[in-house]
Amino acid sequence: MSTPSPGPGWWLASDGKWYPQQWESTFVSYTNESLQAVLDEANHLTQAYGQQGWEIVGSSVQRTQVAHRFKDYDKGGDHYFEWSIVCTLKRPVASG
Numbered sequence: 001m002s003t004p005s006p007g008p009g010w011w012l013a014s015d016g017k018w019y020p021q022q023w024e025s026t027f028v029s030y031t032n033e034s035l036q037a038v039l040d041e042a043n044h045l046t047q048a049y050g051q052q053g054w055e056i057v058g059s060s061v062q063r064t065q066v067a068h069r070f071k072d073y074d075k076g077g078d079h080y081f082e083w084s085i086v087c088t089l090k091r092p093v094a095s096g
Helices: 035-052
Strands: 022-030 055-067 080-092
Touching: 022 035, 035 055, 035 080
Parallel strands: none
Antiparallel strands: 022 080, 055 080
């Protein structure tokens, strides 16, 4: 008789020992001047990854001021803002 599982996600190997679930992770990111474009692309990417078994474990959205010409920064008001999003995803690695 084998010992019961130590918790959710653990798997029993052929050696009779229990092992914890292993995970792989990845990141998706996107940058654009338009917040809506960033959110739309993030939604598209995370849905595509979700169909492959990935789940979001964290995300961050940031607005950053960007200059086109650093030498003459702000001389002609030629700076703008960009939005960026980064999502961290994980999925279980097959046991065994």
